[in-house]
Every structure is written in structure tokens, then in C-alpha cells.
Amino acid sequence: MPIENIPEIYIKDKTASPDLFVYDFKMTSDVVKSKVNLGMNMFSFLQVGKKQVHFAGTSVAVNKDQSLLLKKGNWLWTELLDVDTSYYCKLFFFSEKILKEFLEKHGLNNEVVKDGTPYFIIKNDAYINSYLNSLSTISNAPAIFMETLLSVKFEELMLYFLQKYGRKFELYLHSLIVIENSSFKKIVESKIHSNLKLEEIAFLCNMSLSTFKRQFIKEYRESPGKWLQNKRLQNAKKTLEQGICKPSEIYLEYGYNNLSNFSIAFKNKFGISPKEA
Known part of the structure; x- marks a missing residue:
């Protein structure tokens, strides 16, 4: 729907x-x-x-x-x-x-x-x-x-x-007056380990996508797409360094639709491929 x-x-x-x-x-x-x-x-x-x-x-x-x-x-x-x-x-x-x-x-x-x-x-x-x-x-x-x-x-x-x-x-x-609190950051940071799209995270924050982006930049001084990508890649690197999982087993949960896109983004971020982590 x-x-x-x-x-x-x-x-x-x-x-x-x-x-x-x-x-x-x-x-x-x-x-x-x-x-x-x-x-x-x-x-x-x-x-x-x-x-x-x-x-x-x-x-x-x-x-x-x-x-x-x-x-x-x-x-x-x-x-x-x-x-x-x-x-x-x-x-x-x-x-x-x-x-x-x-x-x-x-x-x-x-x-x-x-x-x-x-x-x-x-x-x-x-x-x-x-x-x-x-x-x-x-x-x-x-x-x-x-x-x-x-x-x-x-x-x-x-x-x-x-x-x-x-x-x-x-x-x-x-x-009707919304009392500002840390709920926005709590929701955002709880979704780092998910593969939710920005539109879906915005919906959970009770915001349109445009409002969500404005609020995000206000809170984090960075665009949500770039911030989430960096956080997810850092967490993926930590997971791979533990030697428990293969890249092919984790790319989906970190927001990537296929292993190739994950590998490219990972190498651009860290200078090595996921297999080398």
C-alpha cells in the first residue's frame, strides 16, 4: 500500500x-x-x-x-x-x-x-x-x-x-504542540542495522521525506543518505573483521540490493574489498 x-x-x-x-x-x-x-x-x-x-x-x-x-x-x-x-x-x-x-x-x-x-x-x-x-x-x-x-x-x-x-x-x-525530544535520533540510530529506505525511516518518524531530510540535516549536519551509508559500511566492516560472516551473507542487511554495489561502496570507503577486510 x-x-x-x-x-x-x-x-x-x-x-x-x-x-x-x-x-x-x-x-x-x-x-x-x-x-x-x-x-x-x-x-x-x-x-x-x-x-x-x-x-x-x-x-x-x-x-x-x-x-x-x-x-x-x-x-x-x-x-x-x-x-x-x-x-x-x-x-x-x-x-x-x-x-x-x-x-x-x-x-x-x-x-x-x-x-x-x-x-x-x-x-x-x-x-x-x-x-x-x-x-x-x-x-x-x-x-x-x-x-x-x-x-x-x-x-x-x-x-x-x-x-x-x-x-x-x-x-x-x-x-498538538510536539515536544522536542530525542525520539528522532533514537529512531534513526536504531535503523542503522536495517535495510530500510529513507522513505520508510521517515514514515516511522511521522514525517514526509522532505521534512525528514530537513530535520536530519539539522540534527546531524549531513545528508541522511551519506550518513546512513557511512554508518552501515563501518558496521559491515566490523562484522567482516570478526571473520564470522562472508560479504555475500551480510550485504542485504546493510541496505544494499546486491553484492556488487556493496563491494564497490565498501572499496570506495576503505580502499579494500569486503573479502580483504
């Missing part, structure tokens, strides 16, 4: 990294258990159809009477049609940066919530229907104004939900 990096796949300008982004998602056939890497927190305003999302330890299902606020991460979700109709939801993505700015502006930035439910259920009402219409209206605005307009609409929406759901929604917003 391929991994869908959302919202990246919806953004036409692949060099852009917007803090706010709206996308109209429509389909005419059921999509069962998509494997999704959600790179930004997201409001999913379901208007026609049904949606189910599977998380690590729980799941949630909503219909057109409800919408969801989803925490960024790796999720499986299913989108189902109503009878004889199409599926439609409006997606509103927002970055952690924009959330922090909102919390700070309204004096709500003094709390730390380490863990929380990865979703918040929103009951659709007349305000939301009106709000979604207004989002559709501004979608025709010139691009130069769009960033400012979306910023205003985001603040309006958040203030409404704070008024409607109170402390429960406020605590949920704080749970």
Missing part, C-alpha cells in the same frame, strides 16, 4: 511550504484504508459521505453531521460514499508554527500537554456551514491576498471552537 504524503500531494507548487492550506477533496468511489502521512494538523469538514480513521491505539468514525480535527502523524483512513452520491470534504491544514502564534496571541501559551487523543470530534452546525461557504468564496481571491485571508479565517474558526467547546478544546490544541 503506497504512502500518501498529505498535504504535499495536494500542493501544486512543490517548492511551497504554506502554514495554512485549504483543499476541496472529492471522489466518486470508496477508498478503503489509505496509508497516510499527515504532515500538518488538519480540520476535515465532512459534507457528504463517511470517514473512519485508525490510529495507533484507537479509531474514530464520523458522518456528514460531524467533522474532525486530526493531529499530524501516520494514520490509516477509510472514506466511504453515501448511497448513489459522491464523497466531499473540505480540508483545512495548519502548521504548528501558526498554532503557536495563535495560542501566544490569545494568552494560551503557558501550558504543556504531553499526550492526548489524536482527534477531536466537531459537531457540524449552522456556523460551520456558513464558515465553509465563506472559505469557498475566498478561494477565488487573488493569491497575493490569500495568505492574509486564510490567517483571518483560521483565527475566526479557532476562537469559535474555543467559545463552543471551552477548556476541552484548549487542552486539545496544546496536545
Whole structure:
């Protein structure tokens, strides 16, 4: 099952990294258990159809009477049609940066919530229907104004939900703030002895490949491909020096698809062939 990096796949300008982004998602056939890497927190305003999302330890299902606020991460979700109709939801993505700015502006930035439910259920009402219409209206605005307009609409929406759901929604917003810790390095360094591809390690870190590469360079001051290759070759050399295994027995577990590529990389790194180690 391929991994869908959302919202990246919806953004036409692949060099852009917007803090706010709206996308109209429509389909005419059921999509069962998509494997999704959600790179930004997201409001999913379901208007026609049904949606189910599977998380690590729980799941949630909503219909057109409800919408969801989803925490960024790796999720499986299913989108189902109503009878004889199409599926439609409006997606509103927002970055952690924009959330922090909102919390700070309204004096709500003094709390730390380490863990929380990865979703918040929103009951659709007349305000939301009106709000979604207004989002559709501004979608025709010139691009130069769009960033400012979306910023205003985001603040309006958040203030409404704070008024409607109170402390429960406020605590949920704080749970969306990722607390930086050593988990990124732990995951990366635990995969040195694996043959996982960068895309797969990125998925385990709950990141798109582009985000993973940026974070990796920030942490290690080196590209992930070069760093992993060096670490894996050093470990392969140590293994071979023990005289227990042959090169043909270990190349796969150190990330190489064939013995020839492993031998070339090994000789380029150490000046000797794996057999001579």
C-alpha cells in the first residue's frame, strides 16, 4: 500500500511550504484504508459521505453531521460514499508554527500537554456551514491576498471552537504542540542495522521525506543518505573483521540490493574489498 504524503500531494507548487492550506477533496468511489502521512494538523469538514480513521491505539468514525480535527502523524483512513452520491470534504491544514502564534496571541501559551487523543470530534452546525461557504468564496481571491485571508479565517474558526467547546478544546490544541525530544535520533540510530529506505525511516518518524531530510540535516549536519551509508559500511566492516560472516551473507542487511554495489561502496570507503577486510 503506497504512502500518501498529505498535504504535499495536494500542493501544486512543490517548492511551497504554506502554514495554512485549504483543499476541496472529492471522489466518486470508496477508498478503503489509505496509508497516510499527515504532515500538518488538519480540520476535515465532512459534507457528504463517511470517514473512519485508525490510529495507533484507537479509531474514530464520523458522518456528514460531524467533522474532525486530526493531529499530524501516520494514520490509516477509510472514506466511504453515501448511497448513489459522491464523497466531499473540505480540508483545512495548519502548521504548528501558526498554532503557536495563535495560542501566544490569545494568552494560551503557558501550558504543556504531553499526550492526548489524536482527534477531536466537531459537531457540524449552522456556523460551520456558513464558515465553509465563506472559505469557498475566498478561494477565488487573488493569491497575493490569500495568505492574509486564510490567517483571518483560521483565527475566526479557532476562537469559535474555543467559545463552543471551552477548556476541552484548549487542552486539545496544546496536545498538538510536539515536544522536542530525542525520539528522532533514537529512531534513526536504531535503523542503522536495517535495510530500510529513507522513505520508510521517515514514515516511522511521522514525517514526509522532505521534512525528514530537513530535520536530519539539522540534527546531524549531513545528508541522511551519506550518513546512513557511512554508518552501515563501518558496521559491515566490523562484522567482516570478526571473520564470522562472508560479504555475500551480510550485504542485504546493510541496505544494499546486491553484492556488487556493496563491494564497490565498501572499496570506495576503505580502499579494500569486503573479502580483504
